[in-house]
Amino acid sequence: MAEVTVIGGGIIGVSCALALQREGVATTLVERGSIGGQATFGNCALLAVSEIVPLAKPGVIGKLPGWLLNPEGPLAIRPGHLPTALPWLARFLLNARTHRVAQICHHLGAITAHAQNDFDDVIEAADIQNIWGKNEVLYLYDSRQQYDTDRLSWQLRANEGHQITELDDDTLRDLEPDVDTRGKFGLIAHGWRSFTDPQRLTRELSEHFSELGGEIIIADIKRIEMGSAKAKCLHLLDGSQLDVDKLVIAAGCWANTLLADLGIRIPLAPLHGYHTDIADSGVSLSRPVVYASGGFVNTPVESGLRIAGTVEIAPLNALPNYRRAEVLVEKAQRHLFPGLTHTHGSQWMGARPFMPDTLPVIGPAPGVADTWLAVGHGQLGVTMGPTTGKIISALITKKTPAIDIAPYRADRRYT
Numbered sequence: 130m131a132e133v134t135v136i137g138g139g140i141i142g143v144s145c146a147l148a149l150q151r152e153g154v155a156t157t158l159v160e161r162g163s164i165g166g167q168a169t170f171g172n173c174a175l176l177a178v179s180e181i182v183p184l185a186k187p188g189v190i191g192k193l194p195g196w197l198l199n200p201e202g203p204l205a206i207r208p209g210h211l212p213t214a215l216p217w218l219a220r221f222l223l224n225a226r227t228h229r230v231a232q233i234c235h236h237l238g239a240i241t242a243h244a245q246n247d248f249d250d251v252i253e254a255a256d257i258q259n260i261w262g263k264n265e266v267l268y269l270y271d272s273r274q275q276y277d278t279d280r281l282s283w284q285l286r287a288n289e290g291h292q293i294t295e296l297d298d299d300t301l302r303d304l305e306p307d308v309d310t311r312g313k314f315g316l317i318a319h320g321w322r323s324f325t326d327p328q329r330l331t332r333e334l335s336e337h338f339s340e341l342g343g344e345i346i347i348a349d350i351k352r353i354e355m356g357s358a359k360a361k362c363l364h365l366l367d368g369s370q371l372d373v374d375k376l377v378i379a380a381g382c383w384a385n386t387l388l389a390d391l392g393i394r395i396p397l398a399p400l401h402g403y404h405t406d407i408a409d410s411g412v413s414l415s416r417p418v419v420y421a422s423g424g425f426v427n428t429p430v431e432s433g434l435r436i437a438g439t440v441e442i443a444p445l446n447a448l449p450n451y452r453r454a455e456v457l458v459e460k461a462q463r464h465l466f467p468g469l470t471h472t473h474g475s476q477w478m479g480a481r482p483f484m485p486d487t488l489p490v491i492g493p494a495p496g497v498a499d500t501w502l503a504v505g506h507g508q509l510g511v512t513m514g515p516t517t518g519k520i521i522s523a524l525i526t527k528k529t530p531a532i533d534i535a536p537y538r539a540d541r542r543y544t
């Protein structure tokens with residue numbers, strides 16, 4: 130039996146397994162599908178170090194009805210799902226108060242401040258430097274005026290030490306020739322980078338883990354059986370059992386099913402997003418373009434141009450509404466890329482594991498010995514992966530983590 134078993138082969142679980150292995154801890158990773166095949170597969174692929182301002186911020190309540198009434202807007206709720214989502218939504222909105230937003234930015238920033246260094250460590254060890262995209266990210270607004278109305282967000286980021294360079298019109302025009310920048314306002318968000326494929330990133334990290342002797346088991350865990358005060362074994366779909374000693378739950382949006390076996394419930398919700406990867410787009414980008422006025426991101430990835438984003442609050446098992454992905458492509462063609470020759474591509478829906486306060490849950494499982502949680506990384510799971518892994522491995526090996534984990538504990542107040 131491995132000393133530690135990690136459940137979930139997304140970026141968070143793989144990062145935890147790797148970090149434990151680097152500390153000399155015998156570790157097994159259990160994943161039921163393909164490594165990095167869920168939320169980790171299709172995200173915007175950004176190391177978004179200053180994307181620390183929550184969606185719920187001052188002013189959001191005024192905008193919410195308009196968004197919710199527009200099924201093609203940046204935030205939507207599936208018809209019929211509102212009564213189920215309401216308690217979570219109420220907590221989410223309570224976190225939009227000014228003092229909470231500043232705290233949330235600070236606590237997310239404490240983690241993302243380590244992201245580049247912690248990624249450098251694992252990427253160098255796995256020798257996959259070609260996973261990095263080329264350039265820092267361009268942030269684009271339809272006008273200077275729109276940027277000015279978003280000043281609070283940039284001030285909150287600046288408070289946490291993040292820097293930007295505002296671009297003059299000529300520099301902006303020459304930066305990405307395939308982007309229509311007329312009348313727009315742009316800036317470079319320093320420290321933001323991108324990956325050429327977030328699933329390949331995760332898969333190659335897991336292969337590195339295997340090469341160094343880590344065990345990966347592909348199995349669907351149906352249930353966790355408790356012993357006296359700790360998890361005893363995992364019951365797998367094929368009827369077999371896997372004994373466990375120490376356990377890390379990094380099961381993304383599905384964590385609550387397993388946590389129920391431990392008598393734990395956390396307010397975790399799936400916030401769905403979409404992408405279209407267009408292979409032959411006719412658009413060449415040397416960097417990701419965050420289109421702030423449209424609420425979506427355009428990233429050059431290995432499978433072409435990825436146009437991704439939007440938030441849809443829907444049940445975890447909801448079928449995709451690919452109209453939301455099409456809307457993003459239409460907006461991209463209309464507002465950004467006049468040369469977008471193909472608008473069809475491979476479409477994807479995936480769910481961000483989201484807590485109402487936008488902070489991840491990283492720390493010991495309340496009331497259960499030898500079990501730790503690494504879930505709820507929301508909009509920033511890729512960015513926070515290796516740092517979360519290091520925190521979890523420090524806690525398990527009884528070292529002091531680089532960051533105080535109090536704000537991320539599962540038994541915190543979520544408002």
Ligand SMILES: Cc1cc2nc3c(=O)[nH]c(=O)nc-3n(C[C@H](O)[C@H](O)[C@H](O)COP(=O)(O)OP(=O)(O)OC[C@H]3O[C@@H](n4cnc5c(N)ncnc54)[C@H](O)[C@@H]3O)c2cc1C
Nearest residue numbers: 137139141161167169172173175350381402509510511512
């Ligand atoms: C549209 C969109 C854009 C995004 N853009 C970015 C971005 O640019 N930058 C960024 O940092 N983040 C981004 N994110 C967020 C990021 O993708 C997620 O936070 C991150 O992928 C979550 O990783 P995870 O490992 O927690 O979850 P997942 O990747 O979902 O992994 C959880 C894994 O657990 C497995 N599992 C669950 N239950 C069981 C079980 N019972 N038995 C076995 N296995 C199980 C699942 O199969 C799954 O593979 C974006 C998300 C979306 C949707």
